[in-house]
Amino acid sequence: MKPLIDMSTEESRNIKAILFDLDGTFVNSDELKSQAYSSLESIREKGLKTVAVTGRPAGWCDLIARWWPVDAVVGENGAFFFYKNKDKIIRKTFYDLDMQYNNRRRLDELFEKCLLNFPYIKMASDQSFRQWDLAIDIAEETQVSTKEIVDIVNFAEGEGACTAISNIHINIWFGDYNKEQMSLKVLKELGLSSKNILYVGDSPNDSPMFKYFESTVGVKSVMNYEGLIDTYPKYITTNDEGDGFVELINFLISTR
Ligand SMILES: [Mg+2]
Known part of the structure; x- marks a missing residue:
């Protein structure tokens, strides 16, 4: 740089x-x-x-x-x-709205699985306003370590989801x-x-x-x-x- x-x-x-x-x-x-x-x-x-x-x-x-x-x-x-x-x-x-409904259901299931593996995780406080993804809080209203972030990301990707790490959330979604x-x-x-x-x-x-x-x-x-x-x-x-x-x-x- x-x-x-x-x-x-x-x-x-x-x-x-x-x-x-x-x-x-x-x-x-x-x-x-x-x-x-x-x-x-x-x-x-x-x-x-x-x-x-x-x-x-x-x-x-x-x-x-x-x-x-x-x-x-x-x-x-x-x-x-x-x-x-x-x-x-x-x-x-x-994607069209049929896909949105389908992906939402899959994300709900994925979050349940995440909770079994990482019981300390919390959905981001802006989750209710989301249409297409699942946001897990890592630094906005809670703190998650870098190792835990990597573990959550690997788990979600292992379930076929896409992920992105921002300065406050892990975003998880299905789709290309x-x-x-x-x-x-x-x-x-x-x-x-x-x-x-x-x-x-x-x-x-x-x-x-x-x-x-x-x-x-x-x-x-x-x-x-x-x-x-x-x-x-x-x-x-x-x-x-x-x-x-x-x-x-x-x-x-x-x-x-
Ligand atoms: Mg940013």
């Missing part, structure tokens, strides 16, 4: 859209800071598109699509994306999608190619995005995931969480 300031002016000026993770990247551990939110407005005023890409639930993404200064939001690690067209929210899902695949569908919908797109994240679940896109940035805490993260970003900020996001936006604006 190189320091963010090593990004060339040319690379920065060519960027047409920012795809960004929320927890640990845009949102600090305890709250969304006004500077991060207003920096989103600032970069849109420069003509860039903004797309939130998160593991957070459909219920939260509905609000983001309706109220935030974004062109779209990808949620539940790629299960769907929402965007606003005039006053209407357009909702596109990777991830943040990267759904982001490509969003870009197409927005009339953009996958070139000149910047992605910023902080955690192992951002790895597919770090691998796919050319201009990738990690906020400082991305260094904390050694052994858990497959692909690191190209650049790293000196600040953490939302402050790292603001640092990135200020850098992009300074080159314009």
